[in-house]
Amino acid sequence: MNTLNGLTTMVLTAEDVDSAARWYADLLGVDPYFRRPESGPAAYVEFRIGPDEDELGLMDRSYAPGASGPGTSTTYWHVDDVEATLADLLAHGATTHEPLIVRGHGFVTASVVDPFGNVLGLMHSPHWSGRH
Missing domain, CATH: 3.10.180.10 (2,3-Dihydroxybiphenyl 1,2-Dioxygenase, domain 1)
Structure with missing residues (x-):
């Protein structure tokens, strides 16, 4: 049986993914390496950061599953x-x-x-x- 083996991708959500991507690009000093769709308003972008190239994704909030349960x-x-x-x-x-x-x-x-x-x-x- 497998347990948690490490971070693959941390996904954050935003109403405006393009604005969030600009904010994080400015903060991190790196542009996203992945974007979908490739043109028009972004629905998802992803950055690779740090020595392990951990992935930080930004997803359109409309795609986020509803919160369930008491904790976060x-x-x-x-x-x-x-x-x-x-x-x-x-x-x-x-x-x-x-x-x-x-x-x-x-x-x-x-x-x-x-x-x-x-x-x-x-x-x-x-x-x-x-x-x-």
Whole structure:
């Protein structure tokens, strides 16, 4: 039986995928490598980021399945400096979801809500740092 083997694609949603793609391209310093449809308003774009080329997808919110159940999850992305990355995201128009928290043993977290209503988690993890 397989368990979770790692992140394949984190998908965020937006009413205007083209606007979200521009915002994330500016933030990340890289353009999406994949876009559908290829012309006209985008329904889905995808970026590859970080040393493992993790995939960050942006999907038209109309395609998102309805929320079910009582909980939600936050995907955390490793960053070297949570405080600096948090400041950069806030300067780009994100808002604080969870402030910077020093959790001990080298772990630091924070999360923001992007301008399109998605929660984006930030984490400095000594376990992740040791792998790369």
